[in-house]
């Protein structure tokens with residue numbers, strides 16, 4: 001039990017109290033001095049329970065602190081106390097809930113934006129009192145107060161204990177796989193008008209673009225950020241005849257099966273796997289399951305690369321491509337500074353949510369076309385809008401999170417695989433024949449210049465791997 005140096009009874013006029021950003025029990029009545037005293041004590045209680053919850057869950061930092069509650073405008077903490085315990089009473093449980101704007105996959109794999117989804121954020125009952133029905137009591141009080149139903153709650157990285165708890169008390173078992181850390185249960189999206197549990201959900205689905213081998217690929221932030229979702233054989237069968245195979249599907253990201261719970265975070269896309277998977281689709285044999293497609297490395301990589309290059313060039317030459325002005329894309333989604341670290345948040349200012357920001361003009365279908373023949377005059381200039389990634393050269397760098405430091409100056413185009421050398425003074429090249437650099441090197445065209453020390457820049461851009 002969690003006891004304090006002060007008497008908690010004046011704060012707990014009833015066993016379960018509700019606290020919001022003012023850090024006062026919802027039942028509190030008192031003057032200014034009393035409320036100051038109460039907030040100080042409530043802060044201590046919340047910080048202690050939050051820390052115990054984090055320790056119990058093996059988290060390095062607490063999810064719940066008084067400071068965070070104070071800064072929030074949509075979170076509520078329910079606290080359960082036993083006034084009879086010890087001399088000053090004891091606080092024995094904490095439940096933090098709130099609403100979040102989320103991009104979520106529904107049962108069919110469509111992405112939906114759900115605004116103000118009810119979310120279970122932190123839940124803890126002291127070890128000495130667990131499995132005695134107190135968690136249920138706390139949770140049920142919260143449901144009644146918030147007027148939520150368990151099915152309509154999203155759960156932020158539930159622990160095994162919480163999954164068991166929800167299964168036992170509310171029969172929640174069948175999860176809808178998500179690419180973020182939230183767990184939803186089947187039925188969450190039933191009756192869309194009340195998807196947030198109290199009737200004012202604002203959600204919309206984004207149409208699926210392509211379905212192949214159970215990969216449900218939508219033009220959605222989740223798909224673009226985390227890749228496709230494997231929907232299982234049932235889904236495959238249901239979709240059956242509607243399947244389309246387009247050349248660009250070769251370039252789609254690999255399947256991810258999102259596990260539930262705190263281990264449900266996305267894994268980085270592997271460029272090698274991407275190539276190998278692409279190769280598997282070749283020759284119309286792309287009807288295997290996602291699992292079947294994995295792990296086969298017996299492909300002629302160069303051939304695959306060549307095929308992709310041909311396809312990309314063909315696509316682009318056949319399209320009415322118009323170069324777009326270079327604009328800085330939206331900031332990469334960043335992890336929330338709270339210990340809900342794997343959840344993607346938009347770059348917008350507080351209140352922070354776990355909402356992935358839809359990438360603005362990214363089009364992952366468009367691949368880098370320059371593979372192999374790096375001397376071919378560029379028919380266009382690929383920018384990061386078109387590649388969907390910064391500096392994505394084929395087979396290189398996919399496992400690296402792009403950062404501003406990695407940007408090329410793409411105004412001055414240089415083909416990949418080119419070594420740019422500025423020559424010493426007096427060694428200017430006057431004719432192409434004088435260029436004694438190897439076939440993969442070329443002289444920088446103007447503007448490069450000598451460094452202060454009289455040396456010349458040697459810029460080595462992504463070289464060919466094969």
Ligand SMILES: CC(=O)SCCNC(=O)CCNC(=O)[C@H](O)C(C)(C)COP(=O)(O)OP(=O)(O)OC[C@H]1O[C@@H](n2cnc3c(N)ncnc32)[C@H](O)[C@@H]1OP(=O)(O)O
Nearest residue numbers: 122123124125130131132133134135136158159164165168
């Ligand atoms: C979004 C999040 O907050 S994730 C983090 C959830 N919190 C934690 O994991 C912290 C440690 N766990 C706890 O604090 C508690 O176990 C809680 C809050 C999950 C549940 O509180 P309790 O008071 O134990 O719940 P209550 O007694 O009403 O229900 C018991 C049921 O919860 C589940 N449960 C509780 N403890 C455990 C456990 N150690 N192992 C497995 N299941 C457990 C079981 O289904 C159990 O039923 P059972 O005893 O018949 O098997």
